[in-house]
Amino acid sequence: MMRRTIAAAVALATSVAGGSAVLAAPAPEHARAAPASAAGADETSRSAKLAGRRDVPKQAVARGYGGAVSTVDPHATRAGIEVLRRGGNAVDAAVAAAATLGVTEPFSAGIGGGGFFVYYDARTRRVHTIDGRETAPAAATERLFLDPATGEPLPFEEARVSGLSVGVPGTPATWQRALDTWGTWSLRRALGPAIRVARRGFVVDETFRSQIAQNADIFDDFTSTRELYLPHGRPPAVGSVFRNRDLAATYRLLAREGVEEFYHGTLAAAIVNTVRKPPVAPDANRAVRPGAMTVEDLAGYDAPFRRPTHVRYEGLDVYSMGPPSSGGSTVGEALNILETVLPRTTGSRASRERLALHAYLEASALAFADRDRYVGDPDQVDVPLDELLSQGFAEERACHIRLDEVLPKPVPPGVPDGEYNPCGAQAPPARGGQHEGPSTTHLTVSDRWGNVVSYTLTIEATGGNGMVVPDRGFLLNNELTDFSFAPTQGDAPDPNLPGPRKRPRSSMAPTIVLADGRPFLALGSPGGATIITTVLQTLLNRLELGMGLPEAVAAPRVSPRNAVTQAEPAFIASAQGRALAAMGHQFSEIEEIGAATALEFGRRGYVVAVAEPTRRGGGSAMVVHPVGR
Ligand code: GLU
Numbered sequence: 276m277m278r279r280t281i282a283a284a285v286a287l288a289t290s291v292a293g294g295s296a297v298l299a300a301p302a303p304e305h306a307r308a309a310p311a312s313a314a315g316a317d318e319t320s321r322s323a324k325l326a327g328r329r330d331v332p333k334q335a336v337a338r339g340y341g342g343a344v345s346t347v348d349p350h351a352t353r354a355g356i357e358v359l360r361r362g363g364n365a366v367d368a369a370v371a372a373a374a375t376l377g378v379t380e381p382f383s384a385g386i387g388g389g390g391f392f393v394y395y396d397a398r399t400r401r402v403h404t405i406d407g408r409e410t411a412p413a414a415a416t417e418r419l420f421l422d423p424a425t426g427e428p429l430p431f432e433e434a435r436v437s438g439l440s441v442g443v444p445g446t447p448a449t450w451q452r453a454l455d456t457w458g459t460w461s462l463r464r465a466l467g468p469a470i471r472v473a474r475r476g477f478v479v480d481e482t483f484r485s486q487i488a489q490n491a492d493i494f495d496d497f498t499s500t501r502e503l504y505l506p507h508g509r510p511p512a513v514g515s516v517f518r519n520r521d522l523a524a525t526y527r528l529l530a531r532e533g534v535e536e537f538y539h540g541t542l543a544a545a546i547v548n549t550v551r552k553p554p555v556a557p558d559a560n561r562a563v564r565p566g567a568m569t570v571e572d573l574a575g576y577d578a579p580f581r582r583p584t585h586v587r588y589e590g591l592d593v594y595s596m597g598p599p600s601s602g603g604s605t606v607g608e609a610l611n612i613l614e615t616v617l618p619r620t621t622g623s624r625a626s627r628e629r630l631a632l633h634a635y636l637e638a639s640a641l642a643f644a645d646r647d648r649y650v651g652d653p654d655q656v657d658v659p660l661d662e663l664l665s666q667g668f669a670e671e672r673a674c675h676i677r678l679d680e681v682l683p684k685p686v687p688p689g690v691p692d693g694e695y696n697p698c699g700a701q702a703p704p705a706r707g708g709q710h711e712g713p714s715t716t717h718l719t720v721s722d723r724w725g726n727v728v729s730y731t732l733t734i735e736a737t738g739g740n741g742m743v744v745p746d747r748g749f750l751l752n753n754e755l756t757d758f759s760f761a762p763t764q765g766d767a768p769d770p771n772l773p774g775p776r777k778r779p780r781s782s783m784a785p786t787i788v789l790a791d792g793r794p795f796l797a798l799g800s801p802g803g804a805t806i807i808t809t810v811l812q813t814l815l816n817r818l819e820l821g822m823g824l825p826e827a828v829a830a831p832r833v834s835p836r837n838a839v840t841q842a843e844p845a846f847i848a849s850a851q852g853r854a855l856a857a858m859g860h861q862f863s864e865i866e867e868i869g870a871a872t873a874l875e876f877g878r879r880g881y882v883v884a885v886a887e888p889t890r891r892g893g894g895s896a897m898v899v900h901p902v903g904r
Contacts, residue, residue, distance in 0.1 A: 331477075333895035335888040336825045341899030342722040343884035344372055345872035347383075349895040350477055351375040352886075354468035355720055356897045358460070366394065367460035369720045369728040370450045374469035374526065376716055377446075378519055379477055381750060382486040382738045383716040383801065386525070386537070387546075388752040389445035390732025391596040392453050393583060393785040397725030400792050402585075402594040403457075404785075407449030407578040407732070408778040409442025409754040414567035419773035420760040428760035436493050436741045438550040438566025440753035442779070446732055447534040448578035457726070463530035470530070473523035473748070476516040482892040483517070484510045490738035496559035499549075499745040522748030542747065543573040549744045549751060575776070581653075586610055586664055589818065592789040595810075596731075597660060598653040601646040602784025604663050605807045608645060610814070611669030612638035616676050617819065629854050630678055631819050636835040636860055637676045639808055640686050643837035645672075646807075647763065648688035648702060651770030652778040658770065662691035674698035681859035685837045703765055714738075715801030717785065719874045721794070721882055723899070727874070729785035729797045731806070755779055784810045796824070798873035805841065808834040809869035817875075824875040828885050832868040841865040870894065 333349035342365065344355035355372035363371070369392070377385035384390065389409040395402050411419070420434045421427065434440055454462055487494065487510035494500040503519065504510065511517050528536055536542050550566040583594040584603030588610045595603030613634055620630035650658055662668055672689050674697045675682060687704040715733035733754070734740075740753035757779035762769040771780040782804045788796040796817065800809040809832060816827035831846035842862035846852045856862065870891040875883045886894025 331895075333893065335886045335893055335896055337884045337896040337898045337901055339882065339898035339901040340723075340880045342368070342720070343874055343882040343896070343898040344368060344718070344720050345874060345884040345886045345894065345896040346372055346376060346718040347716055347870050347872065347886065347891055347894040348376060348379045350379045350472050351718065352895040352897050354472070355718070356899060357468055358465065359722055359899050363460050363465075363722075364458065364724060365720045365722040365726040365728045366453050366458040367465050368722065369718060369730050370454060370458065370460075370462070370465040371468050372718050372720065373446070373450065373730060373732055374466050375472055376718070376732075377749065378469055378473045378522060379483070380716055381519070381522075382490070382734075383714050384446070384732040384734055385749045386446050386529075387444050387739060387744065387749045388732060388734035389442065389754060390449060390730060391600055391602070391781070391783050391785055392449050393594065393596060393729045393787055394453065394457060395594075395727040395787050395789070395794055395797075396457060402583045402787055402789075404581050404583045404596055405449050405452050405578050406581045406596075406599065406778070407445030408599050408781060409445055409752055410572070410576060411442055411755055411758075411773055411775060411777045411779070412566065412568040412572045413575075413775045414569075415755070415773050415775050415777065417772045417774060419755065419758065431756065433564070434756050434760065435736055435753040436496075436561065437564040438553055438568070438740075439564050440735075440740050440755045441550045441566050441568060441751045442754040443568065443572050443576045444537075444546070444752060445576065445578050447529065447537045448576060449732075451534045452578050462533065466526045466530045470523050470526045473519045473526065476518035479511045479513055479515050479517050480892060481513050484513050486737050487511070490741065492560065493738065493741040496556055496561055496563070497554050497742050498556050499554045499743040500741060500750070501556060503743050503748065519748045521746055525747045525749060538573045538576055542744075543570050545744050545747055546573065546751070549742055553742055554745050584660070584664060588614055590790075591795060591818075592792075593786065593814075594789070595784050595786040596781075598650055598658045598780070599778040600781040600783050601650040602782055602807055602810070603786070604650055604658075604660055605639075605642045605646045605782075606784050606786065606810050606814075607664045608669065608672070609635075609638040609642040609811055611664065611666065612641060612673045612676070613815070615670055615673035616678075619678060625850075628820055629851050631815065632833075632851055632855060633678065633681075633858065633860070634676060635811065635815050636833070636840060636855065637682055638673070639811060639835040640682065640684060640837040640840075641672045641675065641689070643804075643807075643835075644686050644688040645691065647837070648767060649691065649770060651780050655774060655777050656770040659691045662693055665691070665693075667693070667695035671695040671697065671699045684840075702767065715783070715803070715806070716870070717799035717801055717872050719797045719799065719872045719884075721797070721874055721876070723880060725794065725880070727787055727794045727797050729787050729799050731783040731785045731799045731801070733783070733801065757781060782806045786810055788814070794876045796873065796875050798871060800869040800871040802869040804836055805832075805834040805868050808832070808836065809871055813871055813873065824873055824883055825885050825888075828871050828873055829888050833862065834868050839863055841868060843868055867891070872896070
């Protein structure tokens with residue numbers, strides 16, 4: 276029966292050392308490696324040979340012992356594995372992998388952005404989190420993204436490609452805090468692999484090329500970005516070797532001088548200069564609004580520890596990121612609602628699965644309504660986090676769900692006030708849902724001592740705000756566009772309006788699930804607000820629908836977010852998708868949702884590392900000591 280699935284799943288995972296309990300997904304070797312024939316016409320045979328040496332094979336699933344790394348990129352995964360092999364722990368390896376992603380996935384993440392670091396400490400058996408979210412400058416006001424001439428919200432691209440959208444980056448501070456608190460390596464040492472990749476170069480794949488191509492108009496409007504990412508006026512060819520010597524030098528500077536250099540030194544000055552005087556090309560096609568960031572804003576940045584969110588789900592402990600991210604609270608609330616609703620589902624396996632998916636679609640919509648109404652920066656807004664994650668509130672919300680009927684959308688938020696009645700109070704409906712893009716990256720790492728890292732980092736849009744800091748080799752974020760540009764909650768206050776030193780609400784949901792106090796799963800994904808549903812659906816697939824972790828990650832996705840429910844074509848075409856549509860669910864088709872990475876832990880250090888087999892060109896999973904299936 277459905278209710279027994281989790282206990283059975285956990286028992287299998289913890290008892291089958293060989294991993295045969297976990298369903299295999301095909302693990303395409305070299306899924307993203309560039310074919311030699313695709314090399315640019317200007318490639319010499321020497322650089323083709325170099326490309327051969329710089330290429331790194333990859334696979335989507337790996338099983339074994341001694342620690343594991345899963346990221347979207349084989350260089351980053353290999354950097355993390357190298358650290359683990361040389362005695363580093365999961366935190367050291369996570370920083371090395373993240374720094375390498377700054378080289379090979381620079382359009383998703385880097386030192387110009389921010390993120391959320393979730394860590395399970397094997398010694399104390401506790402989960403900790405670091406909030407490395409970007410922060411608005413002191414000069415920001417509620418009107419940050421209103422056109423001064425008209426009072427109307429700026430068009431998204433105008434807001435994004437500007438100095439206004441840049442938050443003070445949190446990534447370097449996150450790395451330093453994580454290493455200082457739980458790491459065993461210095462920042463200098465952890466940056467080593469990334470420096471090597473930046474200096475020696477890596478082989479351009481189709482994802483890298485196409486992310487430049489989709490931003491080419493924007494990148495071409497900034498002298499610094501054009502110079503780095505549009506050599507000879509176009510994106511580098513697939514198969515060519517790409518180097519970022521400026522970033523290698525910036526990393527070396529950080530390695531030598533520490534993150535002080537970033538928040539108080541020459542890098543701080545360079546960032547402020549770029550924000551205030553964007554390096555707009557003389558022949559640019561756009562006017563670019565400058566921002567008001569100051570060196571004091573950089574100097575005042577902090578990446579604080581935050582209490583993780585925690586819910587019990589079917590006897591498991593689910594930990595994730597709290598405000599200013601809405602990831603943990605929304606995943607947690609939806610799981611609480613699901614736990615209330617799912618025991619009501621009966622019938623054949625197919626009908627129970629359909630009802631579980633229906634309950635997921637409804638629970639997520641309800642949780643998104645509450646997210647939009649109540650979650651913002653906890654240092655500036657009173658977020659009723661404990662109530663949002665309480666059993667009483669979940670029961671009140673779950674009561675609205677009918678197993679044979681679809682709730683009209685958008686659903687209104689509930690009232691998490693501590694006084695709950697069956698199908699109790701609902702607040703007035705509201706619009707909700709500002710723009711959130713499909714960028715970002717997630718990595719999951721474990722080590723031989725049992726420590727686990729689940730870390731999502733981003734520069735917001737793919738390509739951030741489009742500005743490379745001149746001569747420093749990294750892009751700036753546009754994270755402040757995660758604020759609501761104008762109030763979205765009708766007469767109720769919007770918790771996510773911009774403000775001085777405020778952090779925009781995020782959806783990032785780096786998650787760690789414990790069974791009996793020990794790691795069972797770690798997972799996360801990019802994808803703006805779809806991050807929340809990708810994490811939720813992967814958990815549903817693994818815990819309720821009887822899938823192994825590789826299958827749970829690879830399965831077609833559907834993203835219910837109240838204002839809209841997006842779905843991949845394969846989900847819409849599936850038997851369950853068609854049955855749910857016949858029930859009255861409406862799907863808006865989107866090519867691809869998310870790019871998850873995940874780990875599952877068995878007994879005696881056995882781990883299954885999982886990345887996407889195909890989304891975003893496929894990810895890369897490795898373990899320190901692989902074993903056959
Ligand atoms: N800025 C988004 C957030 O913090 C992430 C960006 C994305 O994944 O597209 O939730």
